[in-house]
Amino acid sequence: xxxxxxxxxxxxxxxxxxxxxxxxxxxxxxxxxxxxxxxxxxxxxxxxxxxxxxxxxxxxxxxxxxxxxxxxxxxxxxxxxxxxxxxxxxxxxxxxxxxxxxxxxxxxxxxxxxx
Amino acid sequence: xxxxxxxxxxxxxxxxxxxxxxxxxxxxxxxxxxxxxxxxxxxxxxxxxxxxxxxxxxxxxxxxxxxxxxxxxxxxxxxxxxxxxxxxxxxxxxxxxxxxxxxxxxxxxxxxxxxxxxxxxxxxxxxxxxxxxxxxxxxxxxxxxxxxxxxxxxxxxxxxxxxxxxxxxxxxxxxxxxxxxxxxxxxxxxxxxxxxxxxxxxxxxxx
Numbered sequence: 001x002x003x004x005x006x007x008x009x010x011x012x013x014x015x016x017x018x019x020x021x022x023x024x025x026x027x028x029x030x031x032x033x034x035x036x037x038x039x040x041x042x043x044x045x046x047x048x049x050x051x052x053x054x055x056x057x058x059x060x061x062x063x064x065x066x067x068x069x070x071x072x073x074x075x076x077x078x079x080x081x082x083x084x085x086x087x088x089x090x091x092x093x094x095x096x097x098x099x100x101x102x103x104x105x106x107x108x109x110x111x112x113x114x115x
Numbered sequence: 116x117x118x119x120x121x122x123x124x125x126x127x128x129x130x131x132x133x134x135x136x137x138x139x140x141x142x143x144x145x146x147x148x149x150x151x152x153x154x155x156x157x158x159x160x161x162x163x164x165x166x167x168x169x170x171x172x173x174x175x176x177x178x179x180x181x182x183x184x185x186x187x188x189x190x191x192x193x194x195x196x197x198x199x200x201x202x203x204x205x206x207x208x209x210x211x212x213x214x215x216x217x218x219x220x221x222x223x224x225x226x227x228x229x230x231x232x233x234x235x236x237x238x239x240x241x242x243x244x245x246x247x248x249x250x251x252x253x254x255x256x257x258x259x260x261x262x263x264x265x266x267x268x269x270x271x272x273x274x275x276x277x278x279x280x281x282x283x284x285x286x287x288x289x290x291x292x293x294x295x296x297x298x299x300x301x302x303x304x305x306x307x308x309x310x311x312x313x314x315x316x317x318x319x320x321x322x
Contacts, residue, residue, distance in 0.1 A: 002284055069284050076289070076297060087307050090298035106300045108290035 006072045007109040008039065008064040013102040019046065019058035022100050026062065029093055033086075037075040039064045057102055072108070116148060117175040118253070119182070120216065120267065121196035122155065122164035122312055123189055130154055130166050136188045141170045144184060146177025149322065153314035156213070159279060163312035164195065169214070169320055175200070175256065182259065195260035195310065199253040199267050201321075203238055206249030208319040209271060215278055216269040218255075219309035220262060229304050230265075233295040237268055243287035246277030249321045262308055271321060275313070 014022045023044075031041060043063040052058055066072050078086045094104075125133050134152045141150040152168035172178040178198055197218065221230055234252055241247045249271040258264045272278050282288060294300035296307075 003286075006289075069289060072289050073283065076293065076299075085307065087298035091303065094299070094301075104301055106294070106297075108286075110286060110290070 002069050003110040004068055005111075006066050006068065007042070008066065008072075008075075009107045009109055010060075010062040010064070010104065011107070012060045012062075012097075012104045014058045014060060015100055015102055016055050016057055018100040019052045019060065022060060022097065025097060025100075026060075033089070033093075034064065034075070037078040037086075038071055039066055039075050116201045117172045117178045117198060117256075118201055118267075119170045119172065119178045119196065119198050120168070120218075121185070121194060122167045122310070123195075124164045124193040125166055127165075133166055133188065133192075134168075137166075137168045137185060140184045140188060141168070141181060144172075144177065144180050146173040147171070148173060149320060151214070151314075151316065151320040153316070156275070156313040156315065158275065158313075159311065160313050161309065161311040163310055164193070167312050167314050171201070195258070195262075197258040197260070197264055197267070198256045200256065201251050202253045203234070204249075204251035204253075204321070205241060206247065206271070206321075208322055209248045209273060211315070211317055212248070212271055212273045213275050213278065213313055214269065214271050214316045214320050215311070215313045216267055217309060217311050218264050218267050220265040220306050221304045222306055225304045229302070232302070233292075233304060234266075236292045236295065239287050240282070240285065240292060241270075243285045244277075244282050246272050246281045248272060249319055251321060262306070264310070269321065271316065271319060278313070 012022060041062065042065045045061045047059050066075055080086050080089065137152045138150055141147055148171040150170045152166065155163045155165055155167050170181055182196060237252055241250045247270045251269050253267045255264045255267060294302040296305045297303055
């Protein structure tokens with residue numbers, strides 16, 4: 001059965017001392033564009049728990065919700081306001097963040113099946 | 116089996132004659148196992164042109180003759196053509212339906228291990244989408260056209276709905292395989308300048 005909601009989980013492992021910059025960049029640049037694509041930010045977590053510790057890597061998680069599979073493809077096939085393909089802009093955002101990161105992954109999540 | 120796949124842009128009034136001409140030309144060549152040509156469907160296609168043909172040969176040497184044989188027929192048209200040995204193929208024959216191919220390449224410099232991961236993930240789809248009745252994921256041997264394509268991911272379905280519905284809805288698709296096509300994912304390696312081509316078939320063309 002198709003899920004009513006799909007979650008998209010970004011996990012960003014951030015270089016020591018860069019957590020505040022990554023959070024700011026993500027919230028200023030990624031969040032508005034994602035919301036325009038129909039994504040709803042459900043939660044934002046970090047570890048070690050805040051406040052940031054100097055000299056250690058910080059892992060940030062951003063949990064997004066989209067409405068079903070159709071909502072998932074909507075954000076995936078998104079266009080810019082001028083109608084052009086948004087993939088280059090998405091790629092540019094992540095490439096801009098790369099120097100601040102140790103690694104990242106994005107995972108798609110659904111509720112667990114019974115059994 | 117070696118396949119020569121081609122697509123061309125053509126004005127509506129020329130398409131039927133071009134399709135007939137491609138089939139007649141292919142049918143006269145030695146080493147042909149099967150030949151199919153059709154108008155490109157007007158839905159759900161990307162950069163596919165207006166007509167498509169797929170000619171399967173016994174081997175690559177025989178396939179090389181097709182481009183030469185079609186040169187005068189296709190003169191002046193924008194043509195994309197490619198050749199590949201059919202690989203990673205499976206499934207069952209069927210009756211009327213659609214044939215669909217996604218033709219793509221990875222960004223220059225992509226590591227072979229990441230391409231292998233893409234291929235392995237893609238080949239999970241037939242097991243996850245029963246509507247795929249036949250499939251093949253083949254590395255491209257040669258391309259004539261603007262983009263040097265690397266892979267042909269082709270399938271047959273009983274109807275277009277199998278592609279636009281179950282194939283797109285499958286969690287294995289959007290939740291795993293698509294990461295290689297998704298600029299938001301670190302797995303992203305597929306050049307977005309790809310081709311999705313679909314045509315109606317009277318029976319299996321990938322046999």
